[in-house]
Amino acid sequence: MSHYFSEIFTGGKSLLVGLGVTFKALTSPVVTVQYPREKIDISPNMRGHIDLIKDSESKNGLHRCISCGLCARNCPCSCIVVKGEKQEGVKGKVLKIFTLEFSKCSLCGLCVESCPTSAIDFSDEYELAAFSREAFNFDLLKRVQQGDTK
Amino acid sequence: MDFIVDIIAKYSLVRILISFSLLIAIIMLNAIVMGYLERKICARIQRRWGPMEVGVQGWMQMFLDGVKLLAKQLIVPREANPFLFRMAPLLCFTPVAMAFAVIPFSESFYAMDLNIGLIYLLAMGSLNVFAILIAGWSSNNKYSLFGALRSVAQNVAYEIPILLSLLAVVLVTTSFNFKEIVAYQSGLLSFWMCQPVAFIIFLVAGCAETNRVPFDLPEAESELTAGYFTEYGGFSFGLFAIAEYGNLFIMSSVATTVFLGGWNGPFGLDFYSGPILGVFWFLLKVFILMLIMIWVRWTYPRVRFDQLMNLSWKYLIPFSLVNLLITAFIVKII
Numbered sequence: 001m002s003h004y005f006s007e008i009f010t011g012g013k014s015l016l017v018g019l020g021v022t023f024k025a026l027t028s029p030v031v032t033v034q035y036p037r038e039k040i041d042i043s044p045n046m047r048g049h050i051d052l053i054k055d056s057e058s059k060n061g062l063h064r065c066i067s068c069g070l071c072a073r074n075c076p077c078s079c080i081v082v083k084g085e086k087q088e089g090v091k092g093k094v095l096k097i098f099t100l101e102f103s104k105c106s107l108c109g110l111c112v113e114s115c116p117t118s119a120i121d122f123s124d125e126y127e128l129a130a131f132s133r134e135a136f137n138f139d140l141l142k143r144v145q146q147g148d149t150k
Numbered sequence: 151m152d153f154i155v156d157i158i159a160k161y162s163l164v165r166i167l168i169s170f171s172l173l174i175a176i177i178m179l180n181a182i183v184m185g186y187l188e189r190k191i192c193a194r195i196q197r198r199w200g201p202m203e204v205g206v207q208g209w210m211q212m213f214l215d216g217v218k219l220l221a222k223q224l225i226v227p228r229e230a231n232p233f234l235f236r237m238a239p240l241l242c243f244t245p246v247a248m249a250f251a252v253i254p255f256s257e258s259f260y261a262m263d264l265n266i267g268l269i270y271l272l273a274m275g276s277l278n279v280f281a282i283l284i285a286g287w288s289s290n291n292k293y294s295l296f297g298a299l300r301s302v303a304q305n306v307a308y309e310i311p312i313l314l315s316l317l318a319v320v321l322v323t324t325s326f327n328f329k330e331i332v333a334y335q336s337g338l339l340s341f342w343m344c345q346p347v348a349f350i351i352f353l354v355a356g357c358a359e360t361n362r363v364p365f366d367l368p369e370a371e372s373e374l375t376a377g378y379f380t381e382y383g384g385f386s387f388g389l390f391a392i393a394e395y396g397n398l399f400i401m402s403s404v405a406t407t408v409f410l411g412g413w414n415g416p417f418g419l420d421f422y423s424g425p426i427l428g429v430f431w432f433l434l435k436v437f438i439l440m441l442i443m444i445w446v447r448w449t450y451p452r453v454r455f456d457q458l459m460n461l462s463w464k465y466l467i468p469f470s471l472v473n474l475l476i477t478a479f480i481v482k483i484i
Contacts, residue, residue, distance in 0.1 A: 008465065015450070022195045022449040031197045 032115035041055040049102045050080075050111055054142040054145040055119075060094070063144050064119035067093040070110075071120060080111060095141060102136040123149065156392035169261035173250040180399050182212045182394040188444050191449030195448045222384035225292065230381065234288035237383065239389035242281035249274035252329045253403045256413040268316060268326040268408070272309075275359065275400055278393070279305040282361075282368060285390075286378035300455065301361060301368035303326045306435050307462040308358040308365075314470035315355070318477040319408050332412035334367035340411040347473045349409045353439075356401035358458070360394065361441060364450040365458060373450075401433070402439035404428025 033040055049143065051061040058117030067084025079101040112120055120140075143149055157164055186201070186209065193200025226232050248269050252262040264270050279302055286298020295435030319341050320326060323334045336340060342349040358365035369377030379390045406412055412435075413428030453461070 018449050019445065024446065026191065026195050026196055026445075028197065030194070030199055033200060034202060140190065 001049075015133045025087070028134055042081050042124040042126075046122065046124045046126070047107045047109065048125040049105060049128075049138060049141070050099060050120045051149040052119055052140050053069070053096060053121050053122040054144055054149050061090075063141075064117040065098065066119075067095045068116060070114045070116065074114045075102045075112065076108060095100045098138055098139070098141040100138045102138055120129055154228070157346070163239060165185045166261075169180040169251065170247065170283070173261060174247055174476075177250060177396045181395040182216065184395045184398065184440060184444075185212045185215075185391070187441065191444050193440070195445075199252050206301055216388065219385050222482060224384045224386055224405065227289040227381050228285065231288040231290070233283050235381070238281050238285035238288060239386040239393075241284060242278060242393040243389045243396075245274040245277035245401065246393045249400050250326065250396070251392060253269060253400065254332065254407060254412060255432050256426075259307050259429055260328075263327070263329060263356045263424075264314070265325075265327045267328040268320065268331070268404070269299055271400065271404060272313065272316070275397065276309055277306065278397060282378045285382070289378070289381040293374040293376070294378050297368045297370070297374050297380070298402040299405055300370075301378060304365065304367060304458060306356060307459060308466075309474040310331045311351050311355040311462060311466035311470045314467065314474055316404075316408060317344075318348045318474045320473070321477050328412070329409050335411040337393055339415075340409065342409040345473070346475070347469060348477075349405070351470050351473070352405055352409065353442075355462070356405065357443060357446065358462070360397045360401055360443075361410070362394075362398065363447040364453050366452060367458060370452060397435065398440055398443060402436045402443070405439055406432060410439075475483075 052065060054060070054062065055064050058064045063143075065082075067082055069082045069084075072080040072082045081097060081099045081101075082095070083097040084095050087094045107122075107123070113120065128136070159306070165359075189211070190200045190207075201211035205209040205216055206324075224236075226235050251273050252264050252267040254260040254263075280299045281300045285293040286301070289295070289390060321332065322344075323331045325331060325334075361368050365375075368374075369379070374380070379387055413432045415427065415431050
């Protein structure tokens with residue numbers, strides 16, 4: 001019999017505690033954002049697709065890539081293509097093609113780590129939905145020329 | 151103006167038509183307001199925004215949802231009993247509209263003044279279970295049938311504590327008339343102070359009677375998809391939802407009239423009350439109770455079926471019986 005009444009007491013108490021928990025949540029600020037119009041800040045550790053870093057103090061005035069191809073060779077998914085050419089009067093190679101097939105990329109970051117001149121870094125792009133696979137073949141050289149990188 | 155008043159006074163049919171169209175408007179409006187508040191408060195308890203897109207703070211969302219439901223095709227499943235399937239939402243909605251007729255919004259603002267108002271209202275309230283049973287059976291769907299059966303068992307179990315807890319008050323007032331019950335509480339006294347056990351029992355059992363969480367076993371989303379209205383779409387689904395909020399309003403207004411002093415202002419202050427302010431106080435009390443119901447809904451998980459039955463038969467009914475006995479004893483002495 002005492003169990004019967006103690007159960008009412010403890011049960012009722014825990015019900016009131018539960019109501020208190022939800023009341024606290026009710027009065028505390030909202031944590032979600034209205035996404036397409038509001039966006040939260042991106043963490044600096046965010047791994048988007050890779051991008052050439054824009055560097056106006058480098059030799060060619062645009063990026064630090066020396067077309068060595070280490071990133072392409074280190075890539076386990078073979079999704080990076082780098083091609084450079086010798087040009088008259090210019091020391092070293094000139095970058096002609098730097099493409100990324102992002103649909104294959106596993107975002108492992110080996111390219112970023114292996115780059116001897118730290119020319120590439122992760123971007124913070126995350127709104128990447130598209131209708132075709134070809135939309136994910138990024139021309140990174142064009143992006144840095146057009147100033148689309150960060 | 152006198153002409154209109156004359157007609158209304160002379161022909162009771164006109165009065166019935168006017169009051170019923172007003173009552174149906176109130177039921178619809180109540181469903182819209184409560185639907186909005188439910189979604190908004192649920193969202194804030196889960197620390198979301200809730201509806202924000204349509205209008206300021208999404209206040210038009212429920213109107214547009216209503217339009218969407220109206221525009222949808224009514225589909226009757228091939229294996230269902232078409233007549234009963236179509237009847238069930240109407241049977242669910244009609245008792246709600248009829249029960250609204252005796253709700254005393256204020257001293258002079260009510261559709262009907264019955265001297266058995268309380269009994270009539272409870273009778274109409276329990277008709278709801280027939281509609282649920284018919285809906286569940288005629289859908290010819292196992293989830294619907296399970297929901298309906300659960301609803302019947304639940305309503306049988308919870309009707310008793312509701313009646314017993316209200317009877318404790320009726321023993322004191324010796325009247326089933328809402329006006330007299332409210333008139334009894336016109337001073338400082340309200341029945342929630344001298345009958346706190348009956349008040350709590352009524353609230354818990356009322357929550358179960360309206361099939362709301364934590365007692366929403368008839369519609370248990372995670373087990374029965376939507377319970378008895380699984381097969382319903384469009385406005386027949388809408389009628390079930392409206393009837394659910396209507397039942398919630400009825401339960402809250404019974405609790406308000408019987409336990410919280412109805413249209414009387416708080417603390418027995420006479421200058422606060424009046425025909426217009428009476429409606430205000432009545433609606434304020436009803437909405438506070440309904441907000442508590444929403445708060446409870448988004449706090450507790452659903453009870454198991456044996457817990458549901460245990461709560462009624464082992465706790466609520468014995469307590470309400472003892473409460474009734476004590477009340478009868480005290481009334482006899484005084």
